Amino acid sequence: MTHWIRFRNAGGSIGFGTLDQHSGRVVQHEGAMFDRPRPTDISFAADDLTLLAPCQPSKVIALWNNYYALSQKLDKAPPQHPLFLIKPPMSVIGPNESIRRPKSYQGKIAYEGELGIVIGKTVSGASVEEAEEAIFGYTCVNDVTAIELLQQDPNFAQWCRSKGFDTFTCLGPAIVTPGNGFDWRTANVVTTLEGVERQNYPLDDMIFSPAEQVSMLSQDMTLVPGDVIACGTSIGVGSIKDGARVDVSIAGIGTLSNVLAV
Amino acid sequence: MTHWIRFRNAGGSIGFGTLDQHSGRVVQHEGAMFDRPRPTDISFAADDLTLLAPCQPSKVIALWNNYYALSQKLDKAPPQHPLFLIKPPMSVIGPNESIRRPKSYQGKIAYEGELGIVIGKTVSGASVEEAEEAIFGYTCVNDVTAIELLQQDPNFAQWCRSKGFDTFTCLGPAIVTPGNGFDWRTANVVTTLEGVERQNYPLDDMIFSPAEQVSMLSQDMTLVPGDVIACGTSIGVGSIKDGARVDVSIAGIGTLSNVLAV
Numbered sequence: 001m002t003h004w005i006r007f008r009n010a011g012g013s014i015g016f017g018t019l020d021q022h023s024g025r026v027v028q029h030e031g032a033m034f035d036r037p038r039p040t041d042i043s044f045a046a047d048d049l050t051l052l053a054p055c056q057p058s059k060v061i062a063l064w065n066n067y068y069a070l071s072q073k074l075d076k077a078p079p080q081h082p083l084f085l086i087k088p089p090m091s092v093i094g095p096n097e098s099i100r101r102p103k104s105y106q107g108k109i110a111y112e113g114e115l116g117i118v119i120g121k122t123v124s125g126a127s128v129e130e131a132e133e134a135i136f137g138y139t140c141v142n143d144v145t146a147i148e149l150l151q152q153d154p155n156f157a158q159w160c161r162s163k164g165f166d167t168f169t170c171l172g173p174a175i176v177t178p179g180n181g182f183d184w185r186t187a188n189v190v191t192t193l194e195g196v197e198r199q200n201y202p203l204d205d206m207i208f209s210p211a212e213q214v215s216m217l218s219q220d221m222t223l224v225p226g227d228v229i230a231c232g233t234s235i236g237v238g239s240i241k242d243g244a245r246v247d248v249s250i251a252g253i254g255t256l257s258n259v260l261a262v
Numbered sequence: 263m264t265h266w267i268r269f270r271n272a273g274g275s276i277g278f279g280t281l282d283q284h285s286g287r288v289v290q291h292e293g294a295m296f297d298r299p300r301p302t303d304i305s306f307a308a309d310d311l312t313l314l315a316p317c318q319p320s321k322v323i324a325l326w327n328n329y330y331a332l333s334q335k336l337d338k339a340p341p342q343h344p345l346f347l348i349k350p351p352m353s354v355i356g357p358n359e360s361i362r363r364p365k366s367y368q369g370k371i372a373y374e375g376e377l378g379i380v381i382g383k384t385v386s387g388a389s390v391e392e393a394e395e396a397i398f399g400y401t402c403v404n405d406v407t408a409i410e411l412l413q414q415d416p417n418f419a420q421w422c423r424s425k426g427f428d429t430f431t432c433l434g435p436a437i438v439t440p441g442n443g444f445d446w447r448t449a450n451v452v453t454t455l456e457g458v459e460r461q462n463y464p465l466d467d468m469i470f471s472p473a474e475q476v477s478m479l480s481q482d483m484t485l486v487p488g489d490v491i492a493c494g495t496s497i498g499v500g501s502i503k504d505g506a507r508v509d510v511s512i513a514g515i516g517t518l519s520n521v522l523a524v
Contacts, residue, residue, distance in 0.1 A: 058320070059350040064418055076417045083418040086348040086426065088321040090484040103387070104481050124428070125365070155338045156326055156345040157419055164348060165482050166386070219366050220427050222352045 001182040001252065003174040004033055004137065006094070007049040016054075019046055019174055034120045034136060034225035053094035053171040054139055055118055055226040060087040060169050061217060062114075062143055064159070066207045066232030073235050078207045082216055085159035087143075087169050087230075095172040098261040099144055101242065102165050107148030109240050109260060112233035113191030113199045113248035115184060116141040117210045118175045119227040123218045131214035134223065137177040138184060138210075140248040140256040141230045142170035142191075147239065170246075171228065173254045182252040184210060190249045191236065199236030203250075206231060263444040263514065265436040266295055266399065268318075268356070269311040281308055281436055296382045296398060296487035315356035315433040316401055317380055317488040322349035322431050323479060324376075324405055326421070328469045328494030335497050340469045344478055347421035349405075349431050349492075357434035360523035361406055363504065364427050369410030371502050371522060374495035375453030375461045375510040377446060378403040379472045380437050381489040385480045393476035396485065399439040400446060400472075402510040402518035403492045404432035404453075409501065432508075433490065435516045444514040446472060452511045453498065461498035465512075468493060 003019040005026065016037070017028040026044045029037040033055070064083045065071050071078050093099070101109060120136025149162040163169075176182050184203045191199035208216065213229055223229075240246055243262040249255040265281040267288065278299070279290040288306045291299040295317065326345045327333050333340050355361070363371060382398025411424040425431075438444050446465045453461035470478065475491055485491075502508055505524040511517040 058352075079415055079418070081415075081423075083415055083420065084422060086350055086422045088348055088483055090320075090486070102482060153341055153343075153345055156341070158345065160346060160348045160422065161343075161482060166484055220364060220423060221350055222428055224352070 001180045002177045003254070004054060004177070005174045006052040006054050008052060009044060009049055014052065051095045051173050053092050054173070054175045055171070055228065057089060057092060057226050057228045058224055059089070060092065060228045060230060062087055062163060062230040063213065063232035067201065067205050067234035068207060069201060069205050070234045071207070082208050082213055084217070085163060087164050090166055091164055091169040093167045093170055093258070095256055095258070097170070097258060098167065099170065099258050100167045100261050102146065105146050105149065107146060110145045110147045110237050111191060111193065111240050111246040112143040112145060112237050113189045114141040114143050114233050115189060115203055115231045115250060116171060117214065117229040117231065119214070119223045120225055122222060122224050123214065124222040126215050126218040128211045128215045131218060132211040134214055135178065135210060136225070137175040138182070138250070138253060139171055139175045139228070140173070140250050140253055141228070142246055142248050142256060142258055143230050143233065144168040144170065170256055170258045172256045176253045187250050187252055189234070192247045193238065193240065194244050198238055199234065201234035201236070205234065263442045264439045265516070266316060266439070267436045268314040268316050270314060271306060271311055276314065313357045313435050315354050316435070316437045317433070317490065319351060319354065319488050319490040320486055321351070322354065322490045322492060324349055324425060324492040325475065325494035329463065329467050329496035330469060331463060331467050332496045333469070344470050344475055346479070347425060350426050352428055353426055353431040355429045355432055355520070357518055357520070359432070359520060360429065361432065361520050362429045362523050364408065367408050367411065369408060372407045372409045372499050373453060373455065373502050373508040374405040374407060374499050375451045376403040376405050376495050377451060377465055377493045377512060378433060379476060379491040379493065381476070381485045382487055384484060384486050385476065386484040388477050388480040390473045390477045393480060394473040396476055397440065397472060398487070399437040400444070400512070400515060401433055401437045401490070402435070402512050402515055403490070404508055404510050404518060404520055405492050405495065406430040406432065432518055432520045434518045438515045449512050449514060451496070454509045455500065455502065456506050460500055461496065463496035463498070467496065
């Protein structure tokens, strides 16, 4: 498995490359992450870099009710097709960036730790096999939600608004490519709030697998490199106090850490 | 008022420029439409060009229940804040491009004629006055909907899916800048199906005005140049038979014509 990151270096330049988790060294690459990236002879200590969101999606497709445990807890039947909303590109932030409370909103803000699928190829109408090949890798997602807005209007569930605010899609720290030691089927999503574990659920409880999601969603809309599908969350969602830190960890990917700014 | 268009010329090159409606001539511009475009000495007869969607939004924000007449007909209270969903960039097509029925869907496909606001400046947390200045212009929108999917799942209204398919956001034919003869307050949206009028509603029946929409939405999320807000539709929505043509016309902007491909 390879860990791909985007970063800003000490001089302020933005780049991307691969992170060696043992040595902590980053090898800068040139070209494009999703189109024949080539290693350069420039490398950095990861500690000297500011990590950015590892990709810049044209859209983030966020699933609801995609885990059997949560569907049982909510007493909602598992869906026949992925149920989703779309989060806008400007909602994306990277590791260690602050989640900002909307000025207009004083209600509860919820964390949702999730697996994120990162698309590597333009794909439309894909079979499950083709979809598997279109998956570049996986990252951690905190799908932040202004939860009290969701049902504020009795006639219209405000999924896009409650999840679409600037800074409400935390991505990172890295994109791990599948194979060579990383298999989502054996991983858990672990979410901690101020260091206390709140979510710890197995990814193999997923209703629609990553390749099934990519295949089914690609029947609806063309997916392009860098797009992210947030696979939905499971039980243990809760709210973040102002100033509190949320860590979303998936073994093999890393830990995505973000604070809700005071 | 100026009519901005994007086009492909006979040689296959993509460009943008201004259309003189009397002479039918297009003056190609260089630079960027939203950042100090400069006229070139190249011009074309509009008839020799293929019109494209007049902008390439990073997101399309589509409002629901934004006209008093429709809210009365639906017996839903006017909302306190714009109710919206997000349509992905790949859903956008231009004038005369075909709407494509999703292979997976045999149900009714609805037209919705709407006014589209095109954003000209990056804007966040804008006052209504600042929002007014961030509006580059207006275009026609056909907000196409796979209407039978919307309530297919009893637990989750599928707004993003039913409206997010490739080719389900028709934009054009031009973006008209406000002032000098164009005022949305005095215009109607007229939608015809196979030449028969189905919608004809005044824009001044809008619940949230364009500047109010831009101001309120910009409190939630940063809007960027080229983004489109579809202002919602009013009464007269209906379904399109395969092969039928829908024309959305707004006096001063033009007519947006699209066929649902057989």
